[in-house]
Amino acid sequence: MASTMISVPTTASRFALLRVDSDSDAESDAGKPKVNQGAGKSTTGKASNTKSNQNNDKKKEKRRRKKEQQQSEANELRNLAFKKIPQKSAPAPSAVTLQDLANDLVNPSRIQAAPKTPENWLEWKQRDEQLTSELYEADLEKALMLSKLEFEQHKKDCEKADASSQKTKTAAKKERKKNQQGKDKRVTVSLKDFQQDDQSSKKPEREAVNPALRGDRFFNQLEDDVSKIVQRDKRREQYSSSAGHEASTSSEQEQDVRTEQLKYDLEKKDQEIAKLKKTVSQWEEKYKEVKARNAQLLKMLQQGEMKDKAEILRQVEELLNIKEELSSQVTQLHTALEQERSKVKGLQSEQPKHQGNRKGKKASEGDV
Template sequence: MAALIVQSRFAGLNIEDDDFPTSSSVQKPKKTKVENNKKCEVPKKPKANGNKSQNANKKKKQKANGATPEQWEQWKEKDVELVDGNFETELQQAILLSKLDYEEKKDVYKQLKKDAQMEKKTESIRVNNKKMKKKNVMSLDQFNGMVNPAEDVKNIQNDEVAEEEKCINKDTEFFERIKDDTKNELLREKIIDRIKNQNNASDEVLTRVQFADALDKKNQEIAALREELVTLKKELHTVKTRNKKLCNILGQGEMKDKAELLIDVERLHSVNSELTAELASLHSDLEKERSRNTDTKSRDKKYPNKKKSIRFDVSSEALVTKEAGCGPE
């Protein structure tokens, strides 16, 4: 890839280190004694230089902070290219080292393979020998294998040596194969990353759908509860109105009862007053009659020879008239 010529984002930073002395520190030894004397006479100049350097640093920082978005994009692309390039080179080095390690220890690996093959063959020969002992019949190839096992091993070794020579003669594109392997590894890792990102996106979609379903259910429950609350409020209002009506009716009934009782009490009071008045009049009449009777008795005692004077009251006259009316019948 073509190298991008981009202004570094760290260009505005001031480099101060022991290994990299600043221009002011380099120029100090070149100054003469006269300049040193002037510095001693005027001690305010270093402060001015320090302020100037601070202002310059501030201006550089402001320039660095005021980078355009295009520069940021270029820096990002450059960083990505550097990271990918470093990763690719490191992967190539790792594959190369692994292959070199394999080449160094190839003899050990081959010896292990040979030992494993020899063990398998010896086990197979033992099994065949056991079978042959049981059958008591042996073929010519089996007999030759039992008699000459070293020849078979030599033939196998010769075949492996020939294959190694062929591989050595053919292995002229070793580094190209390493590059191809690195490219394949990078492609495989990119594919795995894409699959992971797709899985994460699908998981996010599923979680969003689940949250949406849960929200719909909760909203439905809230709507049902609101409807129940409205109905309960209506019922409570009706119950309150009924209770008010009942209270009014009961109050009116109690007032009527009280009014009737008061009327009855007033009637009784009036009757009582009338009866007391009649009783008082009757009592006075009785007292008068008693006084008359006492007067007559006293007169009779004084004059016993005189005839008794008959007195007729209104009541006696009424009785006489009644008897007269009933007599002729």
């Protein structure tokens, strides 16, 4: 089994993260001439050109020291990364290996001929669990290390940006001071500027505190995080398995309780059915009584309706007779009216004749 252990490819990711462009920096530093720190100290009373050269030399010296410090930190982190890789202990050799498994997959006839026992199954199960747990731990550790290294790189970039901004500020302030000193004027430095200068000079000293200890803490914390995550996953699996066992034991008890509950419910339902049957029989008797009463009422209504219909028909006949009598009277009166009208017309036509006769008689009497 030791010969067929699965190795996790983690070196490529470590090289990708821990690669530092230190060779180019070292070559550039080697090509540059070293600055003599005591060269400008003897010329304190010279002009401003010597002072500016001195400041440039100091800046170059600080840059060189910072690059050397970064290179040493990167080398220490690289050494720690290669030394602190957790080597998983090889499991105990067993009767079946991964090579045998591959041969069985290629030749299925061997699987049919081999006897299947529960012990082999348990061994395979344990081996599978062990391999999966080891691979999971390795992948988890790799992912955590990558994330933390990225975080550290980002942090360093931010610190570099802050340091560069502070350096530019301090350089500008120093140039202002020099210009003022060249003009023979007194320089008044505020308390805030003085404190900022002290902090900017102390920060690189604080950053240079033993990077080896910081790397040890980083990998120790990485191992602690991996162990915590693995323990948490194991607790979850144990809780799920215990919950399944409790569910299987409690399911039997729940079945017994359910059967008793169902029996009790059936008894209640039987009692309710008996009560409902009694009420149904009572309502049937009442229905028969109401039906008989309704039949009697129907007969009475039919008789009353027949009587009412006979009276109404009699009244209608009387009214029709009255109508006929009135219509005959109206016709008689109409004929009498027509006769009277004809008489009036005849009299009106005879009236001018009588008037002419009367006038002739009156004239004849006057002549006589």
